[in-house]
Amino acid sequence: MNILLTGGLGFIGSHTAVVLAEQGHELVLLDNLCNSEMTVLDKLNTITGKNLAFYKGDVRDTALIKEILKTHQIEAVIHFAGLKSVAESGSDPMKYYDNNVAGSIALFEAMKAVDVKKLIFSSSATVYGVPQYLPYDEVHPTCPINTYGRTKLQVEEILQDLANANPDWSIACLRYFNPVGAHESGLIGEMPKGVPNNLMPYVCQVASGSLSHLNVFGDDYDTKDGTGERDYIHVMDLAEGHAAAIAFVSRNAGIEMINLGTGMPYSVYDLINAFEKSASRAIERVVQGRRSGDLPIYYAKADKARVLLGWQASRGLQLMCDSSWKFQALLKGLC
Ligand code: NAD
Ligand code: UD1
Numbered sequence: 001m002n003i004l005l006t007g008g009l010g011f012i013g014s015h016t017a018v019v020l021a022e023q024g025h026e027l028v029l030l031d032n033l034c035n036s037e038m039t040v041l042d043k044l045n046t047i048t049g050k051n052l053a054f055y056k057g058d059v060r061d062t063a064l065i066k067e068i069l070k071t072h073q074i075e076a077v078i079h080f081a082g083l084k085s086v087a088e089s090g091s092d093p094m095k096y097y098d099n100n101v102a103g104s105i106a107l108f109e110a111m112k113a114v115d116v117k118k119l120i121f122s123s124s125a126t127v128y129g130v131p132q133y134l135p136y137d138e139v140h141p142t143c144p145i146n147t148y149g150r151t152k153l154q155v156e157e158i159l160q161d162l163a164n165a166n167p168d169w170s171i172a173c174l175r176y177f178n179p180v181g182a183h184e185s186g187l188i189g190e191m192p193k194g195v196p197n198n199l200m201p202y203v204c205q206v207a208s209g210s211l212s213h214l215n216v217f218g219d220d221y222d223t224k225d226g227t228g229e230r231d232y233i234h235v236m237d238l239a240e241g242h243a244a245a246i247a248f249v250s251r252n253a254g255i256e257m258i259n260l261g262t263g264m265p266y267s268v269y270d271l272i273n274a275f276e277k278s279a280s281r282a283i284e285r286v287v288q289g290r291r292s293g294d295l296p297i298y299y300a301k302a303d304k305a306r307v308l309l310g311w312q313a314s315r316g317l318q319l320m321c322d323s324s325w326k327f328q329a330l331l332k333g334l335c
Helices: 011-022 039-048 062-071 086-091 093-113 147-165 199-207 235-251 268-279 303-309 317-331
Strands: 002-006 026-031 053-056 076-079 118-124 170-176 178-180 214-217 232-234 254-260 285-288
Touching (some): 002 011, 011 026, 026 062, 062 093, 076 093, 076 235, 093 118, 093 147, 118 147, 118 235, 147 170, 147 254, 178 235, 199 214, 199 268, 199 317, 214 268, 232 235, 232 317, 235 254, 235 303, 254 303, 268 317
Parallel strands (some): 002 076, 026 053, 076 118, 118 170, 170 254, 214 285
């Protein structure tokens, strides 16, 4: 199938490109490089042995998107392009509504104009908000507690209306839990610009010596060891979930919201312990107060993905840490 990946040079888009290319799909990648580097394209070409089509451009450029959809006879779009910092979404909300919501609308208008009706949207577990029960299933009420989460929920709602009005569209909104890890080659992985906000990239930088220690945001939660628990999912499992979703939208019309998680929560200390084994070095840590806006624990009920997509995550926490470390060590020339 001919597939457009918006945000195709980003963390999740690049790993998904590898899996889809290996399955024989024809890919076109679009990215404005606001949070990625051109070098990722070279790495993708090395891993896949292909010359992937790439456009440097913005999803808000409807004319460009229409041109790409027509020129490459695109049949499905995976819409990864978006901004994802919770903190920045609070301090600069209009940037997030413009990029994530207006950007999505522009893309969907271009798709409608040239009759491309299959879409996978990168949503997030953050749409659920404070858990009323756990694990979150897809019918759990949605009430995001930050601006980033609201942009994701608004796009889901737009897509629900689009699907209601156009029953021949096929849409999957994939609600990712906490993606971590890297491709087994160590060539591609998560490359946050500046000081990382998220746990795994921060731990990687402590292990490589770029940062002195990890700040543990709270050890007094009502969890098994007092630290926050999350449903970490290996990015290659996530990538395979997208391949399964492409097959699903090819067969079914309508819209589905689907969790992509493992169903297994791990604490901050679980992750540190596993990472120390991967890197064979100690991770210095200092316990701090709780981070504002953090939830103690959340994780996915992953049954819907298994039933509808025939997909479930298979890679465990140790592999997530091993692959993250391999990527980091190669990046920093440590191996
Ligand atoms: P990322 O920042 O690594 O990748 C996003 C890519 O989109 C980047 O390469 C960026 O340059 C590009 N981009 C951003 N705005 C664009 C625009 N207007 N036009 C064209 N390109 C644009 O992020 P990621 O981790 O790969 O996340 C991909 C998607 O998944 C995002 O929509 C994100 O909100 C969502 N998501 C991510 C996580 C996570 O923890 N990584 C969790 C849940 C949901
Ligand atoms: C964060 C976002 C969430 C987004 C997710 C993507 C916030 C409040 N939430 O979630 O919307 O969908 O990333 O992966 O930013 N931790 C530390 N020290 C650190 C960093 C994190 O102790 O330096 C702890 C956190 O308190 C949390 C756990 O590690 O308990 C995971 O944190 P993180 O990786 O930032 O992910 P989330 O908070 O789940």
